Amino acid sequence: MKRKSIGCSHEMPVQPAFIVGTYNEDGTPNFAPITWVSMTCEKDEDYLIVISMWGTKMTKQNTLRNRKLSINMVSKDMLELMDYFGQTSGAQGMKKDLSYTYSQGECVEAPILDMSPWVCECEVQSIVNTGESDTFYCRVKNVQIDERVETSGWGIDLTLLNPVIYSGSYHSIGQYLGEIGDFYIKEQNESSCQ
Numbered sequence: 754m755k756r757k758s759i760g761c762s763h764e765m766p767v768q769p770a771f772i773v774g775t776y777n778e779d780g781t782p783n784f785a786p787i788t789w790v791s792m793t794c795e796k797d798e799d800y801l802i803v804i805s806m807w808g809t810k811m812t813k814q815n816t817l818r819n820r821k822l823s824i825n826m827v828s829k830d831m832l833e834l835m836d837y838f839g840q841t842s843g844a845q846g847m848k849k850d851l852s853y854t855y856s857q858g859e860c861v862e863a864p865i866l867d868m869s870p871w872v873c874e875c876e877v878q879s880i881v882n883t884g885e886s887d888t889f890y891c892r893v894k895n896v897q898i899d900e901r902v903e904t905s906g907w908g909i910d911l912t913l914l915n916p917v918i919y920s921g922s923y924h925s926i927g928q929y930l931g932e933i934g935d936f937y938i939k940e941q942n943e944s945s946c947q
């Protein structure tokens with residue numbers, strides 16, 4: 754493999770793009786794409802979503818104030834909506850140039866986008882400030898998923914959710930490849946040496 758150095762670039766840690774839903778001080782909903790999203794686990798099933806916001810955006814101010822938010826996965830049919838939400842600020846009033854519907858979360862007081870096939874309802878547990886960014890460690894209170902998607906196994910077939918992936922440019926994902934253990938059969942490859 755012959756590589757070239759391209760300096761400090763931050764595009765590669767990617768995952769599905771998400772739109773964060775929060776309530777403004779006047780009770781109107783606000784939505785903005787936030788793609789610096791990751792995950793950690795305290796213990797057992799205590800998962801935390803880790804989400805980082807830069808600057809003074811409305812979504813960040815709302816999250817600092819309310820400590821409640823929804824994380825709405827962006828499917829391909831939501832691309833126009835995400836592109837719009839990302840180029841406008843709730844500081845200029847409610848974003849309503851495009852039509853969309855929202856509801857209240859089932860477990861958390863945060864607005865959720867009705868068209869998203871995967872929604873996570875979260876409460877902020879702790880915040881780490883690094884310069885102009887704040888990173889929120891969020892307790893997962895509830896996850897809603899398109900009821901047509903099979904969820905009895907370990908993984909979710911992302912092709913069914915059709916997520917948008919953002920690396921600085923928008924992408925969609927390719928085909929479903931398989932599960933852990935479909936490619937390397939651990940038992941067959943285990944050494945018999947003690």
Ligand SMILES: Cc1cc2nc3c(=O)[nH]c(=O)nc-3n(C[C@H](O)[C@H](O)[C@H](O)COP(=O)(O)O)c2cc1C
Nearest residue numbers: 785786787788789806807810811812839841842843
């Ligand atoms: C695809 C996309 C991804 C973005 N990801 C982030 C992010 O991870 N963190 C962040 O602070 N801002 C991110 N932004 C910028 C905010 O979405 C943007 O500043 C938005 O206008 C904020 O709206 P608000 O002021 O209503 O919160 C992203 C924008 C786009 C278009």
